[in-house]
Amino acid sequence: MSGRRNLVIPAAGALIIVEEQLPELPEGGLLLETLVTGLSAGTELAFVKGDHPGLRSRLDSELGLFLPDSADTAYPVRRLGYMEVARVVESRTDAFSEGDIVAGAYGHATAHVSDPLNEHLVPLGEDLDPLLGVYAAHLGPICANGLLHAAAEATGGPVRSLADGVEGRQVLVTGAGPIGLLTALFAQSLGAREIAVADSDPRRRRLAEELGFAALDLGDDPGRLLKTRWRHGPADRGADVVFQCRGRAQALHAALRATRPQGSVIDLAFYTGGADEVRLGEEFHHNGLTLRCAQIGRVPRGLAGQWDRARLSAETIKLLRSHGDVIRKHLITDVVPYDDAPLLIHEVSQHQRHVLTAVFAVAPAYL
16 A cells, blocks of 8 residues: 545635555554544534634644744645544554554544554454544543543542542533533433533434433523522522533533533633633623633643543543444434545535534445
8 A cells, every 4th residue: 555545625615635645654653544534523624614723823832822923734734634443454563463443533544654652543442333433532532531621620639530520410511513412421421410412503402302411502591591490509500510512602601601600611612713702701700610621632730640642532432332322323423435525524614514423434334
């Protein structure tokens, strides 16, 4: 295998599949043949539409600042996506064998030369459906990391388990996309007392109901409803913890309104257009709330030695094993041939097609 096909964005609004040469396989490396690759609509559509912050500014990792003098990314965008499942077809390390099935995050390419010392690869085992494996390396750990941040907020110290932040508690998830629904399923599996999911799309609210959650309309002020229903004591009402999983100011504002005094909003969303409508002078200020960003790039301070990406992936695998049938039925809405990926992504970007998780099958056996 000397080449591969790769999904590329040559310019805003355009998607094409191109032929590329693979580099030579080094000692210690792996040659991966992609079986399936999943679409992360939020991040990827930001590049398709041209509104990803990385196209306008550069993140200085030392300063932790976005600087407008240059951009991190420019067209053509040649690496898109982070939900791949592959078979090892050649191995030059004893750590992996030919035939192993692994999850990775290397983009919508039909093959990849991997450096396992510097890339996060997740062995899946033969008993896990590769279609579920698209969540194992990156998207599932994003959700698990949200639960970890909630646990750290709840304990103020060491975290015994992801359940520490949700067990026995009343939980709201704002946003019923893949991240929101997987986060809700995590909370359910970890013993949350009640879970409500809020979204503005009636299709996604129906899906949340099918999964057993109370489904609320973001436009109907879920905070007022939940603060009427969830009472902890005098002047103490609302969700114990809110997981904010929709990159819109409306959703963040609704999350803050629904949180009990001195409660926490764990924010997993990506605000490509900012959040100018969030009214920080209202509930956030008067109720003493905490807004905690829980992005996959870091775990809570002090927990790095105990929790890492591999452990978050292991927690994801546990969820995929216990809820695999439900996730496969309800969250993976589209499985199409790899060659159809440009058209599907274009249709989603133009609101001509609704998907939750779309999977592009490189290997015909998974169609």
